[in-house]
Amino acid sequence: MQKKLSDSPVARWSVLALVAFTMLCGYFLTDVMSPLKPMLEKELLWDSLDYGIFTSAYGWFNVFLLMLIFGGIILDKMGVRFTGMGACVLMVIGCSLKYYAITFLTASSGIFLGIKLQVFLAAFGYAIFGVGVEIAGITVSKIIVKWFKGKEMALAMGLEMATARIGTMLAMAVTVPIATFFGTTLSDGTFKPNIPAPILLCLIMLCIGTIAFFIYTFIDKKLDTQLDEDGEEEEPFRAKDIFSIMSNKGFWLIALLCVLFYSAVFPFLKYATDLMIQKYNVDPSLAGTIPSLLPLGTLFLTPFFGNLYDRIGKGATLMVIGSVLLICVHLLFTLPILNVWWFATAVMIVLGIAFSLVPSAMWPSVPKIIPENQLGTAYALIFWVQNWGLMGVPLLIGWVLNSFCKGEIVNGVQTYDYTLPMAIFTMFGVLALIIALMLKAENKKKGYGLEKANIQK
Numbered sequence: 001m002q003k004k005l006s007d008s009p010v011a012r013w014s015v016l017a018l019v020a021f022t023m024l025c026g027y028f029l030t031d032v033m034s035p036l037k038p039m040l041e042k043e044l045l046w047d048s049l050d051y052g053i054f055t056s057a058y059g060w061f062n063v064f065l066l067m068l069i070f071g072g073i074i075l076d077k078m079g080v081r082f083t084g085m086g087a088c089v090l091m092v093i094g095c096s097l098k099y100y101a102i103t104f105l106t107a108s109s110g111i112f113l114g115i116k117l118q119v120f121l122a123a124f125g126y127a128i129f130g131v132g133v134e135i136a137g138i139t140v141s142k143i144i145v146k147w148f149k150g151k152e153m154a155l156a157m158g159l160e161m162a163t164a165r166i167g168t169m170l171a172m173a174v175t176v177p178i179a180t181f182f183g184t185t186l187s188d189g190t191f192k193p194n195i196p197a198p199i200l201l202c203l204i205m206l207c208i209g210t211i212a213f214f215i216y217t218f219i220d221k222k223l224d225t226q227l228d229e230d231g232e233e234e235e236p237f238r239a240k241d242i243f244s245i246m247s248n249k250g251f252w253l254i255a256l257l258c259v260l261f262y263s264a265v266f267p268f269l270k271y272a273t274d275l276m277i278q279k280y281n282v283d284p285s286l287a288g289t290i291p292s293l294l295p296l297g298t299l300f301l302t303p304f305f306g307n308l309y310d311r312i313g314k315g316a317t318l319m320v321i322g323s324v325l326l327i328c329v330h331l332l333f334t335l336p337i338l339n340v341w342w343f344a345t346a347v348m349i350v351l352g353i354a355f356s357l358v359p360s361a362m363w364p365s366v367p368k369i370i371p372e373n374q375l376g377t378a379y380a381l382i383f384w385v386q387n388w389g390l391m392g393v394p395l396l397i398g399w400v401l402n403s404f405c406k407g408e409i410v411n412g413v414q415t416y417d418y419t420l421p422m423a424i425f426t427m428f429g430v431l432a433l434i435i436a437l438m439l440k441a442e443n444k445k446k447g448y449g450l451e452k453a454n455i456q457k
Contacts (some may be wrong), residue, residue: 005223012147013141014154018138019140019164022088025209027167029095029202030058035273035288040321041195042413045107050119052398056128057123059391062384067214071135072380073242076373077157079224080143081217083376087136088210094129095203103196114241134387138379143220145367145375153363154315154454155201158306161359165295165302170383172273173293174198176285207213242381250369250448251378253439257432261358263389264326264428265351269294270394271401272348275333275418280344290345297352305360315361315450322357323436325350326428334422358436361450368448389436395430397421 003351005011033040033054040046046054062068075083099119110117140160159380175198245251272291276282282290309315329351333344370378400421407415443450 003079003189004133004226010192011219012151012156015147015216015311016160016361018212018219019084019143020160022084023133023140023160023164023211024167025202025205026091026136027164028171028205029091029098029129029167029199030133030197031168031269032175033173033200034171035268036179036195036198036292037271037274038277039176039179040202040415041196043193043195044102044118046116046119047160048398048401048416050116051270052395053115054119054123054126055267056391057127057393058394059158059387060123060127061131062134062387063391064413066384067131068134068138068380068384068387071378072377072383073378075139075142076241076427077137079417080139080146081220081276084136084139084143084213085210085217086343087132087139088206088213091129091136092132092203092206092210094125094127094132095199095206097125097128097438099125099196099203102199130387134383135380138376138383141363141366141379143216145372146392147223149367149372150455150457151228152307152310153367154306154309154360155303156187156306156359156361157412158303158356161363162299162302167295168269169292169295169299170269171198172288172295173244174268180285210344216412220279245378245381247371248369250439250442250446251366251381253301253442254366254433255382255437257323257358257439258362258382259386259389260428260432260435261323261362262386263393264330264425264432265294265355266390267397268330268425269391269395271418271421274416275422275431276341278416279339280332280341281339282341282344290341293345293348294355296351297349298356301356302360303354305356306364309364310454313450313452313454315365316436317451318357318361319436320433320440322354322361323429323433325357327426327433329354330422330426330429334419334426336419351427355396358432365448365450368450388453397424400424416430438445 011106020420038050041048066428071083071087072382074086101118105118107118108118112120115123141157144153144156144160177197178201179197183192184194185191223227269291272294273287276287277284278288280290303320309318329347332347337343366378366382367375401416401418405417407417409415439450442448
C-alpha cells in the first residue's frame with residue numbers, strides 16, 4: 001500500500017514548521033503595542049481609554065460582523081489553502097493601515113466618531129488584522145488535525161502554540177529596545193523614540209510569513225491528490241452542521257472555558273508591562289522583559305503537556321489544574337504584597353505554566369467532540385466566543401483604570417493603581433475553573449475520551 005504524505009514524519013513536521021512560522025509573525029503584531037503603552041501616552045498623547053479602544057478593536061469585525069464564523073464556513077467549504085492565503089493577505093493589509101496611522105497621523109489630526117482619528121485608523125487596521133490572524137488560527141488548527149490525526153496531534157498543536165508564543169515573547173521583549181534604538185534626539189536635547197519602527201518590522205515579518213504559507217499550499221495540494229486517489233475525501237460540510245455543533249453541550253463548555261481563560265491572559269498581557277512599571281517599579285526599558293517570560297515558558301511547557309496528553313491522556317484534568325493556577329497568579333498580583341520585581345517574575349513563571357496546561361489540552365480536545373468535516377466551523381465558533389472576551393475585556397480594563405484607578409502624574413506620565421483590574425482577572429479565573437469542572441463531568445457522562453491518550457496504537 002502506498003503511504004500518504006502525512007505518514008512521512010519529515011513531511012508533516014515540515015508542514016507544521018511552515019504554518020507555525022506564519023502564526024509567529026501574526027502573534028508578533030498582536031502584542032507589539034503592549035509594551036509601548038507608556039510611550040503612546042507620553043509621545044502620542046493617548047490615554048488608557050484610547051489604548052483600551054485600540055486593543056478592543058481586535059474583535060470588532062470578528063464579533064459584530066461575524067467574520068470569524070463566515071471564515072469557519074469558508075474553511076470547511078473551500079479548504080485550508082484558499083482560506084489560509086486569504087487570512088495572510090488580511091493580516092498584511094491590517095498591519096499596513098496600523099503602520100500608516102502611527103507614522104503619519106498625530107493627536108491633532110482630527111476626531112472621527114468621537115475618537116481621535118489616529119486611534120480610530122490604527123484600531124481599524126488592527127480590526128482587519130484581527131480577522132486575518134483569527135481565521136489563520138482556525139485554519140492552522142484544522143491543518144494540524146488533517147496532518148496529525150491519530151499521530152502526535154496534541155504535541156503538534158503544542159509546538160504550534162509554542163512557536164506562536166515566540167512572536168508574543170519577541171513583542172514583549174524587543175519592542176521598546178527597537179523603538180529606542182531607532183529614536184532621535186531633538187534639537188532641545190529631548191529624546192524621541194521611534195514608535196513606528198517595531199510596527200514596520202512586524203509588517204516585514206508578516207510578508208515573510210505569507211510566503212511561508214504559500215510554500216505550504218503546494219505540499220498540501222499533493223496530500224489532497226493522494227486522499228482523492230485513495231477515496232478518503234472528507235465528507236462535505238452542510239449548513240445544518242452549524243446547528244449540530246451548537247446543540248452540543250461539550251462544544252459550549254469548551255467555548256466558555258476558552259473565552260474565560262483567554263480573557264484572563266491576553267488582555268492581561270496588554271497591560272502587564274504597565275503593571276510592572278506602576279506596581280513593581282520596574283524600569284520602563286526593562287518592564288516588557290518580565291511579561292515576555294510567559295510566552296518563553298509556554299515555548300517549552302506547551303509541547304511538554306501536549307506530548308503528555310498524546311501519550312497518557314488526562315486532558316480534562318490538565319484544564320482543571322491550569323485554571324486553579326490561573327486563579328492563584330491573578331490573586332497574587334491583586335494583593336498588596338511584595339511589590340518587587342523578583343516576586344512579579346516568579347508569579348509570571350507560574351502563569352506561564354497555567355497558560356501551557358489549558359491550551360495544550362483544550363484545542364486537541366475539540367476533534368474528540370466535533371466531527372472532522374465540521375471542525376473549521378467549530379473552531380471558528382469557539383474563536384468567535386473568545387473574541388467577545390478579547391474585545392470587551394481590554395476595553396473594560398481601560399475604562400476601569402481611567403475611571404477608578406488614576407493616581408498622580410509623575411514626570412509627565414499618569415500613574416494607576418492596578419488592584420481592581422487584577423481582581424477582575426481573578427474572577428475570570430474562578431469562572432474558568434467552574435467550567436473546567438463541568439467539562440470534566442460532561443466528559444465522564446458522554447464519553448468524549450478527553451481523559452484518553454491521542455496516539456492510536
